[in-house]
Amino acid sequence: MDASVITNIFGDFSAMAPMIVMILGVLLMPALYFTTKNRVVVTAAMLAFTAVSAIVNLILLLGGYNGDYLGLFEYDAFSGLMILLFQIVALLIGLVTASSTEVTRLHYGAFMSLLMAATVGMMFVATATDLVVIFVGVELASISSYILVSMKRNDPRAAEAAVKYVIIGGMSTALTVYGISMLYGVVGVTNLAAIADAMQTQGFTWAFAIAMITMIAGYGFKIASVPFHMWAPDVYEGASTPVSAFLAVGSKKMGLIVFFKIFLVMFVAGTTVSTFATAEMQYLFAIIAAITMTVGNIVAIAQTNIKRMLAYSSIAQAGYILIVMAVMSEYALVGGIFHMFTHVFMKGGAFLIVGALICVGIGERISDYRGLAKRAPFLAFAMLLFLFSLAGIPPLAGFTSKFVLFSAAIYGDGGATSQWVWLAFLAILNSAISLYYYARVVKAMYIEKGESAERIAVPLPFLIAIAICVVAVIVLGVYPQAILGPAADAAAALFSLV
């Protein structure tokens, strides 16, 4: 496919074309809802804008477009693929919000607008080549999602969750900005490629260490790595389920992209400098990854609320992806990108099922899921697939992506003896532990007897979204090449920054 279709229209702004389409939608949504008062129309418009944006993005991506705007934004294989990920998330979530009973009705236009704005923020991060853009993108996504969390009907927990989110989020912003300021002081530039260049000539200083630590903490909030994870279960529980899903599969990925774009590039560039701290920082990330996956999985065992359980499981999954940061190889990055994609479908699907069931009056406790296999065979089966995929049981997508990711840790860099074998083993062990709590839900659905045996009919949009996730979880598991090819290109594109 030829990217000139798009570049002819957008000219110099081609690198930002998918975002521009989305921004138009952001501006339109409130007005559209104000005039029509029809949620279906607004949803259709939102989906249309996102879909157009996705098509634009796909044309650019398949056309192999490479271009930048003012040295702030750059569109390449990596950003294109990540933008696609966020668009998939937005489409899945946008599809179901109108029929969810949890989402606000009064401010539906604003809700949709903010959903798109948050997506735009994430897309900014995906294309950013400058710390300023990363900062602005992250804040756009964060501030939008603070409001999204509070926009829930008839639930005091949402207000509480939003307060917690905004306080910890604000604090993390402050940490991040402080770190960026120190980094700026050390290297004197904010452009990522320029920072990477500076790293090749510069050694390690204390100011630089402080910058790294505060930035890791600040962006660690976004990916909910331990110990910066404590907001996540509360917010996921309090927010309406579509928003929880959005945060778990969208917002978290944005944090990971920041990690890749800033730290990965910086430290891989720094490996050539003998005094530079890459080896130490790899260990630091390895420790963070190890603690994050272990704490996430162990605490998840103790949960009785399924949304909290999924929140902790998301923390653990982020821990798995952080293996990329420890290994720091192109191959590991491919695994990380792959796992980010599969995580969208399996965790997103699981959250959507929870959301769909809340719409028909089934609670959030695991015990409420008893006998679900009889009442809603498709949903129960889909849930089983998602949970087993999360646990990494073949031949589902979660297994394949984990396999690539973990084998990267064992394979190491270029086939030399890897020092990260222990991390891979810990991850495998964690996957085994995680099965314990996933199996509990499956047991409740399939084996325990419920109080009611009535059939459940959930809204159609939910069914469509869940069906998409089911297909993706199976297809990506059986035919991983579909995503591995683009992921390899994306990883190569990111590593070309070095």
Added chain:
Amino acid sequence: MMFIEYTWLVPLIPAICFLIVGFFGNMFDKRHGGGFLAIAGVAVSCVLSVLISAEFFMSSAYVDVGYVAKSFTWFAFPGGFDINIGYYVDTLSCLMMMFASFISMLILIYSLGYMSEEGKRKQRYFAEVALFVTGMLGLAVSNNFLMMFIFWEVMGLCSYLLIGFWSFSHPEGDDASDNAASAAKKAFLVTRLGDVSLMAGLFILLFAFKSLDYTVVFDAASIAAVDHNLIVLASLLIFGGAIGKSAQFPLLDWLPDAMAGPTTVSALIHAATMVKAGVYLVARCFPIFTEASGVMLFVAVIGGFTAFFAATMAMNNMNIKKVLAYSTLSQLGYMFLALGAGGYMIAIGMESGNTALIAAGSVGYVAGCLHMVNHAFFKALLFLGSGSVIHSTGTEDMREMGGLESKMKVTSITMLIGSLSIAGFPFFAGFWSKDLILEQVLHAGDYGAAGWVFIVLWLLAVVTAFMTAFYMFRMWYMTFRGPMHKKSEHSHGESPRSMTIPLMVLSVFAFGFGFVLFFGFDSLLSIQIIGGQFRMGGMESGGAHYLVEFFTNVWTYVTIALVLLAIYLAKNMYELGKIDPARFNGDGESWLYKALTERWWFPQLYDQLSWKLGYGVARGVEFIDSNIIDGSVNGLSNAVAGSGELVSKAQTGDVNNYASAVIGGLIVLFVAVVALFVFMGGL
């Protein structure tokens, strides 16, 4: 290459049946719920397997290299290696395909009758069984470890669903459904423990060989290029997977519990699929396992000990299915023992360049594989027979049965054949393979520094043979002979034709399959090492040579005598009631008195003693099993869950504390960075 090219169809056909029955099963006739389709699918797979095998054995590939492998790239890693999918046909996979599909087909036919009262759930049952068979057949034809692992897990998932099958069905009898549910969970989680080990082993192989294809991993040149210790570690971890799947010590706890599922499922798990996967894995991995004789010694020790340990537990159990379950564990132990002994000899032979020893080890391998197939036939027969009894009487407790022979002619005779076979009664299938195993274990005792271990294992195995004969005939006499008890008085009589015909077919094989040993079976499975490279098949057949070897060996007669003694003992105790088994529970004096007064009974005294000892050991073993092993498993899971509770208490819900955690985390990060720099010399 007419049929071999279509090897991929063998697992695919049952998979398609699974999809059709699973998703469109409600369109079928309610009475069968898609059962006929599943049977037809598995039957086609079975026929195809036979054709493939026939073609393979006549092909030039069998003569030249011993296998046919074909692979396609499944996904490519940027790191420079690919993961493939494809098939790998050699004698072992042919054997697995044929007997797994054949026995599964018979079990499915049997299920038509056995599950006839299950109503709508039949659809689920047949779909899951079809998927189960897919898993096993896929495992057999996989050409690399990853694909094998995927099918391995598919089976694990199906066993979870099938063992828990009845958890739904007893709305009033909650005990049974709880039982089924917890058994399913236990089976899943315990075998998962093994799977983690297997997965770790696979990763090490991947790391060492940069490939998971059998053709690469089993290639002599690539093995030579890899660090020896890595291979040993990988072998041990892979064997850990086999321990979990085949329920060997110490992960044997789940299999007896798994009896909570329908009897047909037990038959499927024990005879044709699931537990055989572990044996298959060890047999498949012989080229890397034999890199170190220690690994093979470990396999043999685990197998031999489990064989003995499980047999003692079978001796005092009153549940007909549990007796069979323990006997499965015990027989699987024999298989591992045989593989271990054979592999031990091969490993030592390879070190010292002793080709005769390698040839001897090859016989151990043949013995293990032959016992695997024989066991599949007689254990399927026994389970289906016990299912028939349970179907008719409505109980699993042998104390409530008795005297059923008159009411269930076919079942009793076929089960007698199965029992004779498993007990190792001369000329039945089990006799040949078991004797071959015993002989090889004794043979292995002559070599290497650890040879004495095999002598001990041989003694254990001989005692186990005695116990096996005893508990099997205890079961048979308690069920079919002796006085009738209340449940057998009200039994429905003989089971329907769809259930008895599979029994008859299986009994033919349970009697006669052992004779294949004299018709070139050992040649097909023989292992030769040509220039350091493992090569399966093609060695000259031992044929009638085995007959001479068996019957000129004094130990064969000792074993036969022990078996006959055990049967005689069981008959006296449970049919004729001449010996009251209750006596051995406590009242030692009268036992001694009787032994002294009734002189004709005297020759059996020593065996009685050993039996009493066995009973005591059985009790002790059961105590250890339920209180210590089970306890520590529970303790471990409690510890993990408990720490989860504890850590989650840190989540106070107070934002101030969350902020403190962030700042605390910041400080910890800082300390960690400083520490890392100090230790790694960055500063």
Added chain:
Amino acid sequence: MIPVEYFLALAAILFAIGAYGVMTKVNTILVLMSIELMLNAANINFVVFSGFLGDAMGQVFVLMVISVAAAEVAVGIAILLNAYKIKKTTEVTALTSMRW
């Protein structure tokens, strides 16, 4: 000329005070104010480095941070008001219905 370390120390102290406030203050308004302190500590850093390096990017960043901080506080106060309407309190110790 005042050495650059003095400014950095000032910023660090300001940052620490802010962090202390976030950790200890029970009133949510005060917590939000503490966050502002932390953000402004970063701003001081930026301005100092910008002057020190003779590079304008730092000042651009400051403007960005100020506007983002304004948006964040606006949203924060709105969320707080919402919580106050429902819970009748703005104390963080009262907002602990979700935990463990």
